[in-house]
Amino acid sequence: MRQPEWLGNAISIGLFALLAAASWGLNQFLQRARLDMANTHNEGPNAIIEKPRITRSDEQGQPQYFLQAQRVTFTEREDRSVLEDPEIVSLAAGKPKTILRADRAEVSDDQNKVQLQGNVVIRKDPFKAQPAARIDTSRATVFIREELVTTDAPVTVQRGLSTLQGVGLRFDQKTQRLDIVSESRMIVPKEQKK
Numbered sequence: 005m006r007q008p009e010w011l012g013n014a015i016s017i018g019l020f021a022l023l024a025a026a027s028w029g030l031n032q033f034l035q036r037a038r039l040d041m042a043n044t045h046n047e048g049p050n051a052i053i054e055k056p057r058i059t060r061s062d063e064q065g066q067p068q069y070f071l072q073a074q075r076v077t078f079t080e081r082e083d084r085s086v087l088e089d090p091e092i093v094s095l096a097a098g099k100p101k102t103i104l105r106a107d108r109a110e111v112s113d114d115q116n117k118v119q120l121q122g123n124v125v126i127r128k129d130p131f132k133a134q135p136a137a138r139i140d141t142s143r144a145t146v147f148i149r150e151e152l153v154t155t156d157a158p159v160t161v162q163r164g165l166s167t168l169q170g171v172g173l174r175f176d177q178k179t180q181r182l183d184i185v186s187e188s189r190m191i192v193p194k195e196q197k198k
Contacts, residue, residue, distance in 0.1 A: 050080040060148075067095045069148070073109070085111040092118070092146065094177060100131030102177060104146060104153070118146040126153060126175065135164030137182075139175065151177035159184065167191040 052075060059070040073087040090109040094102040107122030126139040139162075144155040153175040161168040161182065172185025 048079075049077040051078040052076070053078075066097065069094045069096070083112075085115075087111065090118075090120070092148075094151070096151075096177075099177065099180075100134070101129040103127045104144075106144075116148050116150075118148065120144045120146060124155075134180070137161065137163040139173065139182075141173065144173070153177070156185070165193050 054075055055072070056076050057070060057072040060068050062068050069092055071087075071090065071092050073091070074089040075087070077086045077088075078084075079086075087109040088107075090104075090106055092104040104120065104124070104126050106120035106124045109121065110119045111117070121143050124139075124141045124144045126144070128137040130136045139153075140160045141155050142157045144153050144157075146153050154173065156172045158171050159169065159173045161173075161184070168184060168188060168190045170184035170186060170188035174183045174185065175181070
């Protein structure tokens with residue numbers, strides 16, 4: 005009866021020793037890898053993600069917006085992510101669905117500031133008594149948590165049948181307020197007589 009107990013103890017001690025040796029080896033490997041990374045100047049991105057879809061939720065777990073792109077390239081030493089063909093969709097309850105698209109975007113390290121560049125389109129679905137709206141510009145900055153979009157570039161805003169053009173824009177998604185900064189011009193179609 006003593007032999008099986010001795011054998012069980014020996015196996016347990018052997019497994020613990022093997023686990024301790026593996027932990028020590030992994031620790032040594034990771035320390036060397038950190039030293040190697042610190043001594044080399046990493047050129048290029050740290051990570052490339054193809055066709056991601058990221059959903060952000062509120063405190064109750066309800067989706068607020070999602071972001072998708074063809075590719076995300078993250079460069080740690082510059083603390084930035086570059087997105088190709090990004091699309092941000094606002095899904096907040098009680099507000100119109102809003103879609104932002106561009107050719108390219110840069111996201112800051114706190115993931116609140118998004119710089120959209122090239123063929124920027126912001127499209128808002130009709131909501132309650134408000135008609136659908138579309139904003140076209142060459143570049144814009146989106147502040148995700150503040151739900152705010154700004155630009156200093158020329159802008160065209162189509163809302164229902166009316167068109168507003170100008171330079172610079174501030175669009176507050178929370179209040180649904182849109183301001184053209186300067187050189188604004190509005191085109192309202194004449195009513196058709198029946």
